[in-house]
Amino acid sequence: MKKIDSENYSADELLDILLEGNACFQNNTPRVKNHCFCAMKETLTNGQKPYAMILGCSDSRVCPEIIFDTGLGELFVARTAGGTIGPNVLETLEYGVAHLKIKLLVILAHQDCGVMKYALNAPLYNDELENLIHHAQCVKTQMGTACFNELAKHYCDFAKHRLLVKSQIIKKAYDEGKLKIQKAYFTLENGKVELLD
Numbered sequence: 001m002k003k004i005d006s007e008n009y010s011a012d013e014l015l016d017i018l019l020e021g022n023a024c025f026q027n028n029t030p031r032v033k034n035h036c037f038c039a040m041k042e043t044l045t046n047g048q049k050p051y052a053m054i055l056g057c058s059d060s061r062v063c064p065e066i067i068f069d070t071g072l073g074e075l076f077v078a079r080t081a082g083g084t085i086g087p088n089v090l091e092t093l094e095y096g097v098a099h100l101k102i103k104l105l106v107i108l109a110h111q112d113c114g115v116m117k118y119a120l121n122a123p124l125y126n127d128e129l130e131n132l133i134h135h136a137q138c139v140k141t142q143m144g145t146a147c148f149n150e151l152a153k154h155y156c157d158f159a160k161h162r163l164l165v166k167s168q169i170i171k172k173a174y175d176e177g178k179l180k181i182q183k184a185y186f187t188l189e190n191g192k193v194e195l196l197d
């Protein structure tokens with residue numbers, strides 16, 4: 001079983017580990033995973049030390065643990081429809097930074113995101129799914145994009161900006177170089193996570 005002590009790795013190296021895992025997923029060669037109770041009993045019942053945080057979408061096809069080929073205890077994950085950020089999500093990520101001392105956050109958008117599709121086509125200021133699509137609609141207006149996949153990528157920029165504006169804990173860690181925030185995009189058609197910037 002792979003065990004990664006994040007203290008021995010830089011944020012860039014941890015990102016490489018995730019991308020290596022994604023390559024295993026893409027190539028249909030997942031490594032041994034600790035997806036069983038015996039692994040938890042062996043090493044995880046007394047605490048967790050995940051080495052990366054993921055902010056991603058609740059989409060059933062975009063499970064971070066699977067597409068990065070990771071097991072129990074490795075990722076600290078916040079998922080909402082569209083990867084949208086409300087107060088609880090913000091505090092979840094703050095917990096990851098302040099208490100779990102995680103130094104890598106991946107903001108993971110994806111192809112064919114239902115929330116981005118809906119936001120692209122829904123009228124402004126409608127009541128349905130308002131909290132989910134409001135920010136995506138702001139991004140749509142700003143960027144003038146007509147493609148929901150492009151909107152999902154632009155939304156990553158918005159999400160990063162929002163985290164830094166709304167959270168002093170995240171901003172401080174980021175400014176001090178203790179937290180790397182990496183934007184990324186998952187393509188369903190080829191299983192690849194590509195880095196955005």
Ligand SMILES: [Zn+2]
Pocket residue numbers: 057058059081082083110112113114115116
């Ligand atoms: Zn989605």
